[in-house]
Amino acid sequence: MSRDARPSGSPSSAYVIEDAWAKLARATPARIALGRAGTGLPTREVLRFTLAHAQARDAVHTVFEAEATAAAIASLGFETLTVGSAAPSREVYLRRPDLGRKLSQEGRAALASHAGSAPDLALVVADGLSSTAIHAQAAPFLAALKPHLAKEGWRTGPVIIASQSRVALGDEVGEILGARAVVVLIGERPGLSSPDSLGLYLTFAPKVGRSDAERNCISNVRGEGLSHDHAAFKLAWLLREALARRLTGVNLKDESDLLLVGGKPPAMEIGR
């Protein structure tokens, strides 16, 4: 929920004590200067909070529309392949992170025909903890990434759409494909003010058992956060460095900001 949704102009109850420092709220997205009813939150604030929590909960539990996601990505000109993790349901997925990191047997079989195709970059789209994020951000982000892929001549192979999956599932996918690197686009753990945030995890030489310290993460990709263009620019920068230096993780610091022009990435010509 953005700050704008707050009905600041509406009259509040006579029993609400407003805070005399409302202007402070301009400086932060934090919920300050809320006023109070006795020691409690005013009705408008308790309901605004409850709505934000409901949206975050829905983001976790909304059924992942893998086919629709695949169709949207296919319309960008990517080949797609749909797989599932070893977690059969959302409930199991939440309790058993280990199962979300492994392909199901069917998923492994589906990838077999592409085994050893050795793309430069394997692309994995994973629901993670917010299918809402994938529904909203995955296709637009890939559209922003596409000109970078074309410019560098990176081969990608099919985009793997993976349901009930966690970041490390990309290691198994990348290992089967023999990819030089894998990027996992994943729905991040939703916050109250960010139910639809996308994370990008890049891993060089993916194989089962890689640790999180061996990945680079680009976080908070969403409307109010990092833009799709900026995230695509960062990912392309990191991948170029990763392929040249043959590593990702704590020893690869993201210095792409040094190349920004006026705080923004240089423009890409679409279709180049």
Added chain:
Amino acid sequence: MPYRHLIGPRAYVFADLKELMAKATPIRSGDMLAGIAAGSAEENVAARMCLAEVPLATFLSEALVPYEIDEVTRLIVDTHDAAAFRPISHMTVGDFRDFLLSDAASPQALAALAPAITPEMAAAVSKIMRNQDLITVARKCRVVTKFRNTIGLPGTMAVRLQPNHPTDDPAGITASILDGLLYGCGDAVIGINPASDSVPVLSELLKLTDDIIARFDIPTQACVLTHVTTSTEVINRGVPVDLVFQSIAGTQAANASFGIDLAVLKEGREAALSLKRGTLGDNVMYFETGQGSALSAGAHHGVDQQTLEARAYAVARPFKPLLVNTVVGFIGPEYLYDGKQIIRAGLEDHFCGKLMGVPLGCDVCYTNHAEADQDDMDTLMTLLGAAGVTYIMGIPGSDDVMLNYQSTSFHDQLYLRDVLGLKRAPEFEAWLQSMGITGPDGRLKPPGGANALLAYAPGLAA
């Protein structure tokens, strides 16, 4: 040595003390994930009945994590106070529970016992205690600490003012600090979780909080929650640091995954002490813990997560911390599945910490993928308030916009003070009155004109 317990015709056998402890633990998802939880409700109770008959002294001879490979076990064993242990040395775990609930376990008696109680003993007795037992006994434990004020006095509860901002913007953090102070929060610490780990950013935040505290002469302390080695580096650069922070866990291997060991903590403490910034006392450390962190790091040695959490308090104890808190629901549903498990864990952690003589507070919190909501937090904070919790978090509107989880708010502490009659640290309470923020009864005064604090943000004040 195997442990056996008969339920009717059925014999339950537990291979060792570690297995017995794990199977006796009230059910939680993290122990299930580790594959060490009881297989049935009956086995869970059989293990508790068996555990109740284990002599406390057994915990001094049978290590759950081997002495040879774990410096936390060595710390626990080597610093155990045998003289203080004598009054309870003949007791079983079950006797110990009865004793703790009795009038014989007075606040004075419990304080004297604290150095005799190992984390495994505290965890064992907690496993056969109901929630009300955990509250009754914790309430009798007194742990008082001091830096620029006095925390942990009977009838008081402090609050950490947590003014986080997604990009560490100083104006945004200032706005949340002022809001929190004007709601009467901040006696435990003004503690910022930075988004960045860059030394210039951290230094700027430390100077900001130091400036606010100095300008208004606030009897409290500040902390930027970054790695202990980073704090040490910042101190060496001459930046004002009140409290040194670190996340800690209950095994050497889990601590290694945090990039620390006991020697590194000692260096951090000595760096903070060298600044001599405390006016009333020299409790300069701030630790955070949470059930599940060892399993998450693949460093649990087959020990249940609640026992390992109590071992984290044994890590904290020799460093004489001002504050320790269990961030109980932050880790996620694979460790604590729902509101019921989070509530139980919060009460267990608080009890174990207090029994061991550690100033335990609680980040009463949950993430959006756990089966929990703000009603569960209302329940846990009320129970912890009754149990005499040292402090809770104060976060604007319960919504941490940097860490993306929900905790307790500036409003929540007002509620607890009203319902349970809890006061603030006395020096801070007096300061709030002198600033016209609260009245003599500790309640917020009705609004009347702009408070002097707002002069700190001239462009933003009303």
